[in-house]
Amino acid sequence: MMEAMVAHARFCYPEEACGLLAADRDGRLRMVYALTNADSSPSSYTVDPVEHFRAWKHAERQGWELAGVFHSHTHTAPYPSPTDQARAPEPDWVYLIVGLVDWEAPQTRAYRISDGKVTEVPLVVLGNE
Numbered sequence: 001m002m003e004a005m006v007a008h009a010r011f012c013y014p015e016e017a018c019g020l021l022a023a024d025r026d027g028r029l030r031m032v033y034a035l036t037n038a039d040s041s042p043s044s045y046t047v048d049p050v051e052h053f054r055a056w057k058h059a060e061r062q063g064w065e066l067a068g069v070f071h072s073h074t075h076t077a078p079y080p081s082p083t084d085q086a087r088a089p090e091p092d093w094v095y096l097i098v099g100l101v102d103w104e105a106p107q108t109r110a111y112r113i114s115d116g117k118v119t120e121v122p123l124v125v126l127g128n129e
Contacts, residue, residue: 001029001031001032002108002123002125004032004034005017005019005032005034005070005096005098005108006098006106006108008034008072009072009098009100009106010100010103010106012037012072013072013074013100014042014074015037015039015040015041015042015074016037016039016041016042016043016044016045016071016072016073016074017034017037017045017070017071017072017098018035018036018037018045018046018047018069018070018071018072019032019033019034019035019047019069019070019071020032020033020035020047020052020055020056020066020068020069020070021033021066021067021068021069021070021093021094021096022055022058022059022062022064022065022066022067023064023065023067023068024063024064025063027067029067030062030064031058031059031062031064032070033051033055033058035047035048035051035052035055036048036051037071042074042075043074043083044083045071047069066093067092067093067094068093068094068095068096068110069093069094069095069096070095070096070097070098071084071096071097071098072097072098072099072100073097073098073099073100073101074100075100075101076099076101077099077101077107078097078098078099078107078108078109079097079109079111079118080095080097080111080113080118084097084113085113085116085118088113088114091112091113091114091115092112093112094110094111094112094121095110095111095112095113096108096109096110096111096123097109097110097111108123109123110122110123
């Protein structure tokens with residue numbers, strides 16, 4: 001799933017990529033939905049609303065819930081920008097950012113954003129099960 005997010009970020013470059021994350025009841029990530037950035041911008045993103053709805057319905061059918069969003073930073077470190085922080089809709093979601101400053105070795109970090117406070121969430125990458 002990490003590889004899929006990095007691949008989507010590279011594919012969308014020079015614009016920001018975005019998508020949604022679905023998790024099971026135990027909080028384990030189960031699906032990455034690589035979606036369209038409705039902003040078509042190198043510095044902001046908005047998940048396409050029709051695709052958002054379809055991802056939500058798919059996750060619901062699987063017994064999962066939408067648990068976060070990912071996007072890329074094309075020229076900056078993977079830390080939530082002031083815009084990212086202001087537009088963070090769900091305090092319980094994970095906000096994952098793929099930083100493409102180093103194209104060959106992208107950095108990926110995850111955060112929770114609540115009431116203007118940014119807290120990094122450790123990423124644990126497991127092998128295929």
